[in-house]
Amino acid sequence: METKTYNELTLENYPHTLRTSKYCPKQLFYKGTLPTADKIGIAMVGTRRPSANAEELCRRLVFSLKGTNAIVVSGLAQGIDSYCHRTALDAGIPTIAVLAQGLDAKIEGERSILARRILEAGGALISEYEGDTPAYKGNFIARNRIISGFSQSTLVVQSRKKGGALLTAQFCLDDGKLLLACPGNFDSELYSGTNALLDNGRAKPVFIPESLRSVAGIPLIEGANIEDLNACGVELSSGAQKVFKRFNGFRKTFSELQQEFDFKAPELLAILTELEISGLVSSKDNFQFYFNGA
Structure with a gap:
């Protein structure tokens, strides 16, 4: 056989x-x-x-x-x-x-x-x-x-x-x-x-x-994460955690982020600033935001 x-x-x-x-x-x-x-x-x-x-x-x-x-x-x-x-x-x-x-x-x-x-x-x-x-x-x-x-x-x-x-x-x-x-x-x-x-x-x-x-829509699997920050004593706000977890590994414009969440513009800007200071988000023009090396 x-x-x-x-x-x-x-x-x-x-x-x-x-x-x-x-x-x-x-x-x-x-x-x-x-x-x-x-x-x-x-x-x-x-x-x-x-x-x-x-x-x-x-x-x-x-x-x-x-x-x-x-x-x-x-x-x-x-x-x-x-x-x-x-x-x-x-x-x-x-x-x-x-x-x-x-x-x-x-x-x-x-x-x-x-x-x-x-x-x-x-x-x-x-x-x-x-x-x-x-x-x-x-x-x-x-x-x-x-x-x-x-x-x-x-x-x-x-x-x-x-x-x-x-x-x-x-x-x-x-x-x-x-x-x-x-x-x-x-x-x-x-x-x-x-x-x-x-x-x-x-x-x-x-x-x-x-x-x-x-x-x-394929996210990165490596890079900084919230757990690493917590271990270093850095605690993100609940809003920052929500935004980061949703878009980790992606690139989004400010208007796209506004469409996804119900944050008011000043609140969203504060969240993005928090994420930038933490090294989880970068932006060259304050228009496109790169989440975790996107």
Whole structure:
């Protein structure tokens, strides 16, 4: 009897984002190490034939996720997918590749090397297809719903007006999740898809690659904390603790903070001053406030 080289993932062990998706698959198989429950999946997808500067763009986007619990999810395709997987490996960020073929089917070319690196680094290969099932055309559409399902949010890096990345974007929206897109040259066909998502208000823009973490709502996991301050004899007011705990690791404008809380402007300014003195918040212009190294 032939021995399987992969494992089956039971429904109760699906991550919450996938288990609650309207597109939740009935079965899943995997190789490698599955992410722990505290990991935050972010799907990063795009065209197989990207621009000349796309690899650098992906590098900057992915590196913005360092110091968080993010895990990069993509489809192991050439182009944007591979750039994001590869950069995640270079940055020491876990990554998952969702395949449109069985896990025993041969992976061609450089993608085979990348798949092996993902496994060696403690990541995983995921598929809903058994054995050596080939990558039929329809499998790619089905694969995209799982990429979105594993993720809290989806970023379309580069896409033409038609393509698999836009299907992943639609799955993301259908599940009520956050959709992000990188804007680009309005004359470039390579950005026609992402620009359209932004123009019709379906996606939230990532104007600066290094701001991806903040825009996606993925907090830092390191840095100063209230407990350390208490140990040093510094006690924050209840208002300061409330604001810090809510936005630790994020960047917010004063107006965004006002919308979130019912503090009057002078009270909120006093809280921010208290947090700045404590080293938990910084601001260069008193407009944008960076919480704990955001």
